[in-house]
Amino acid sequence: MPGLESSVAIAGIYEYPKRLVGDLSVLGIKAVCAQAALDDAGLAWADVDGLYDAGETGLLGVLEFAEYTGISPRVIDATAVGGSSFEFHVAHAARDIAAGRCNVALLAYGSLARSQGRAIGVGSRLSAGPPTATSNMEDPYGLPLAGGYALVAQRHMHQYGTTAEQLAEVAVAARYHALRNPDARRALADLGIRRDGELRVEDVVASPLVADPLHVLDCCLISDGGGAVVLVSGSIARSVRPRPVWVLGTGEALASNDNGGDLTSGAAARSGPVAFQQAGLRPDEMEVAMLYDSFTITVLTILEDLGFCGKGEGGAYVEGGRLRFDVPGGPAVNTDGGGLSSNHPGMRGIFLLIEAVRQLRGQSTAQVAGARHAVVHGCGSQLGGRHSGGTIILGAR
Amino acid sequence: MAAKKTEQAEQAGQTERTKQAERPLPRFPEPDTAEFWRRTAARQLTYQVCDQCSRVVFYPRAACPACGGRTLSLQVSAGLGTIYSATLIRRAGHPYFLQRVPYFVAFIDLDEGFRMLSEVIHAADHTASSLVAKRVAVSWEEHSELSIPLFRPIAT
Numbered sequence: 229m230p231g232l233e234s235s236v237a238i239a240g241i242y243e244y245p246k247r248l249v250g251d252l253s254v255l256g257i258k259a260v261c262a263q264a265a266l267d268d269a270g271l272a273w274a275d276v277d278g279l280y281d282a283g284e285t286g287l288l289g290v291l292e293f294a295e296y297t298g299i300s301p302r303v304i305d306a307t308a309v310g311g312s313s314f315e316f317h318v319a320h321a322a323r324d325i326a327a328g329r330c331n332v333a334l335l336a337y338g339s340l341a342r343s344q345g346r347a348i349g350v351g352s353r354l355s356a357g358p359p360t361a362t363s364n365m366e367d368p369y370g371l372p373l374a375g376g377y378a379l380v381a382q383r384h385m386h387q388y389g390t391t392a393e394q395l396a397e398v399a400v401a402a403r404y405h406a407l408r409n410p411d412a413r414r415a416l417a418d419l420g421i422r423r424d425g426e427l428r429v430e431d432v433v434a435s436p437l438v439a440d441p442l443h444v445l446d447c448c449l450i451s452d453g454g455g456a457v458v459l460v461s462g463s464i465a466r467s468v469r470p471r472p473v474w475v476l477g478t479g480e481a482l483a484s485n486d487n488g489g490d491l492t493s494g495a496a497a498r499s500g501p502v503a504f505q506q507a508g509l510r511p512d513e514m515e516v517a518m519l520y521d522s523f524t525i526t527v528l529t530i531l532e533d534l535g536f537c538g539k540g541e542g543g544a545y546v547e548g549g550r551l552r553f554d555v556p557g558g559p560a561v562n563t564d565g566g567g568l569s570s571n572h573p574g575m576r577g578i579f580l581l582i583e584a585v586r587q588l589r590g591q592s593t594a595q596v597a598g599a600r601h602a603v604v605h606g607c608g609s610q611l612g613g614r615h616s617g618g619t620i621i622l623g624a625r
Numbered sequence: 626m627a628a629k630k631t632e633q634a635e636q637a638g639q640t641e642r643t644k645q646a647e648r649p650l651p652r653f654p655e656p657d658t659a660e661f662w663r664r665t666a667a668r669q670l671t672y673q674v675c676d677q678c679s680r681v682v683f684y685p686r687a688a689c690p691a692c693g694g695r696t697l698s699l700q701v702s703a704g705l706g707t708i709y710s711a712t713l714i715r716r717a718g719h720p721y722f723l724q725r726v727p728y729f730v731a732f733i734d735l736d737e738g739f740r741m742l743s744e745v746i747h748a749a750d751h752t753a754s755s756l757v758a759k760r761v762a763v764s765w766e767e768h769s770e771l772s773i774p775l776f777r778p779i780a781t
């Protein structure tokens with residue numbers, strides 16, 4: 229695969245600041261975010277010729293969104309693989325732009341998950357619609373989304389001796405970052421998070437268990453929200469933004485819990501190496517890592533799968549606050565506060581991209597001085613079962 | 626007419642309420658899993674073996690995920706296995722599971738080489754952690770047309 233350097237950049241970003249939206253429809257949130265991200269890039273609706281949609285408004289959502297916004301794209305991609313869809317969209321947009329099929333690619337997301345009372349983590353998850361092989365084999369057993377992640381965590385503990393305290397480090401670092409981010413602070417207050425100050429490891433492990441070994445504070449919050457990202461060709465990037473953020477590598481994978489398989493390793497183990505190889509970079513060259521934190525265990529396994537440490541070493545790796553932006557020895561992880569403490573309306577992948585771009589522009593509220601490279605990894609659907617992994621390497625240059 | 630409608634609505638509501646307290650069951654027609662569930666009525670836990678490449682396949686499907694082979698033979702498992710991982714579910718949204726919390730859900734590696742999701746019962750003296758790597762045997766929960774395979778720890 230040819231290198232992407234200098235051919236595709238992220239030129240515009242926007243994260244909806246509130247987590248209880250109140251006065252907008254989902255399509256309205258998407259449109260508002262899209263407009264703001266285009267403004268950020270110095271571009272307009274009419275410039276958009278590539279549209280990427282994760283289907284959060286429905287299977288044919290991209291048609292509705294194009295109609296709603298009057299966008300008439302030449303390239304249309306409705307890849308829907310869960311919360312990591314946006315990493316897949318960046319991968320596809322990078323290919324489409326590099327191939328000259330479009331020049332301005334728009335990714336937009338909106339959700340009213342909180343307002344609509346969607347119980348994402350512990351809802352019934354019974355399949356709607358006609359039965360399928362998997363619905364018939366899974367529905368009778370009552371495994372909520374959180375339960376799938378709990379099964380990964382339990383196996384990780386059994387296989388490697390990982391502890392609840394080590395998992396808690398991920399939540400503690402996320403909260404440390406959230407408290408520096410005004411939008412995240414307001415999120416914690418607006419969403420009624422009872423314990424909204426600094427977290428200690430013992431606070432996490434003392435919080436009620438949801439699905440053993442995961443506690444409430446090992447789980448992301450549930451919010452409303454939205455965001456948008458604009459990708460452009462290299463020539464446009466150089467003309468519209470002083471600091472474009474370049475897409476250097478992309479990787480995609482799907483994984484499932486196969487007979488005899490190792491549950492502690494996920495799709496990231498296959499998407500990661502592809503992305504790093506294309507970028508010509510190594511994990512230890514990443515100052516920032518935006519890793520999907522649906523649950524603390526998600527981050528731990530992604531760190532291992534991407535190669536920041538060996539398989540089974542994630543527990544020891546995250547100890548001592550290593551994930552914090554101001555602690556050396558590893559990348560700053562989830563510097564916006566993450567899904568654990570800032571923003572998780574169901575599909576968090578777009579916010580990973582947005583915060584990585586902020587870091588590489590020098591605009592994060594937990595800024596890593598001089599950050600030049602960031603890795604983004606989205607994990608969609610249910611780790612421990614069918615899931616997707618999308619890895620993106622970004623560079624400031 | 627109006628009265629009859631109300632009565633029907635009440636009956637429907639009644640059925641709905643009764644249903645809500647019961648374990649969600651597989652629904653049919655569903656061609657991939659129909660035979661698996663039909664056999665459970667006779668307390669047979671079945672899995673597939675690909676005629677072409679001998680790979681063990683589970684859940685049941687129409688084509689082998691290893692080689693694409695279209696001929697898969699149904700075999701009956703002895704129902705013995707080892708817990709690969711387990712969790713204790715303490716919060717649930719579905720009414721049946723809500724009344725059941727806390728309950729154990731696990732991945733079980735059956736001795737024949739397939740992994741299945743199931744519930745572990747009769748495990749009150751265990752934790753999720755202590756269940757991992759424990760030996761289990763299938764235990765059937767009977768329903769009118771089929772049985773649900775659950776698992777219970779066994780002495781080793």
Ligand SMILES: [Zn+2]
Pocket residue numbers: 675676677678679680689690691692693694
């Ligand atoms: Zn085969």
